[in-house]
Amino acid sequence: MNKILTFSLILLCLGCSKKPQFDDTTFDTFKSRFILAYWKQNPIAATSAGYHHYDSLLPAYTETYRNEGRQFCKTYLDSLNLFKPGNLQASNRLDWVLLQNALTSQLFYVDTFKAWQWDPSGYNIASSLAEVLQAKNITNSEKLSFIEKRLAAIPAYYKAAMENIVDPTAEHIKLAIEQNEGTVNYILGGFCAEMDKLMPGMKACSENKYFIAMADEAIRKYIEFLKAIPQKPNYKARDFRIGKTLYERKFELDIQSKGSAVEIYQKALIRKRALHRQMAGLTSQLWTKYFKEPQPKDTLAAIQQLIQKIADKHAHRDSFMESIEAQIPQLTKFVSEKNLLYLDPKKPLKVRRTPAYMDGVAGASISAPGPYDSDAETFYNVSTLEKMSAEQAESYLREYNFYVLQILNIHEAIPGHYAQLVYANQSPSLVKTLFGNGAMIEGWAVYSERMMLENGYGNNEPEMELMYCKWHLRSVCNTILDYSVHVLGWDQNQAMDLLVNQAFQQDAEARGKWRRVSLTQVQLCSYFSGYTEIYELRERLKQKGNFDLKTFHEKLLSYGSSPVKEIAQMMK
């Protein structure tokens, strides 16, 4: 037993008289202490979560800092292993699993995955300043002193970045340059003006002139450094594809599925074939309703043509938000009439225009308050199409046509993300909020789309079924794409063929997806893998008899954002 472990054992035991009891009470104490220590070790993440105690810190990612991080993980893993998860109550048992996974992941990322060596976009200080500035629960003078200290630490931060980068991918160099150029503009422009506006009379901008100039110079130097890399003799960019070994491990840690990456990939291939068969049937059924000419021999081409035709039915650009708002009570009514899930009438969903500061891409999203701001409201943000040209708006409205818009609302709002969030908040757990499982969150939303249609939402109209299949293909093909690119080495042409010809996506959407797959790994799998696990769990439980859908949903959601495989254990 090492010194630090002994020390943490003593800490654990402060509350008890004799020898430590590794029960739920001790575990609660352990969790609170862990989270405070975690914030101290990760002050930028703390700021993002709304915990502002360490806002003055901006650690440079040096080898010393990495070593502290390694030691931190090992110490807390040792302490964690003193608890037997089987002796803890359900909610704590799941927290134990999430913490174990989070600490193991952190070690994997620093020692094996090593994106800090090849992804220069990991270094950017914009949000660490913006989030202090926008904090609600600290005073202006605290804010100013935190910002000064973070500004002063920026040169050392970028110096460490330049020392770390050894073998970057071309794609991440490009992204890092774009984003850090944005940061330069932000620091000299918006940030300064915002400081003076939010902290009137404090001369924040002029008082910090020197630090701002130093920060500006440090970021510019970093951009120059990145631009120079491809100019070096014998330069050969690292492939952005991470390959099978790293992919399988990252999948295990990020998704926490009961199956491996290759198993989920194979299930996605099977699901794609089933969806194509279903779409072919629906197309033959609907063809003469929409076209006089005979159906083309090429089935995929016929499906594509019909989808284009059905997309003519869509909301008007001036009443897009109202169309969404009008659907929420209808969805709520359907869920309760069909007895699918209890929805708390005291927590109705509020639809609002996406606030300007987060209005980057058009769309709809749920915005939930952070874990330290739990009194704040949850909103359904909808972007207006005001800034779009006529052509852009038309393309957007066709994409989110009459049918797809309803499925989007199911996914984002009811009974999708919003309902899941309300259930998760019933037994609040900081661990689940901070280290929750993304595949459960996305999986539930994707599952709820299919579940609503199975229960007759949309009156089993074949048009609705067809558009659902197209929408669902997106999740399925996200998995196929991610695995095929990173493990099987697909190029952009193969990717575009999958997305455009087999998943019926518009060119712009498909290009965006290619960019995303070249910059991220595994995350694209979370939708389909979470969905598959929830669906399979339901079908297994159904076979045991005595099955009630509403009870199943409520039980499943009561465990919060935990990995589905762990929830399945609990529901046995």
Ligand code: ZN
């Ligand atoms: Zn139109």
Ligand code: ZN
């Ligand atoms: Zn989602």
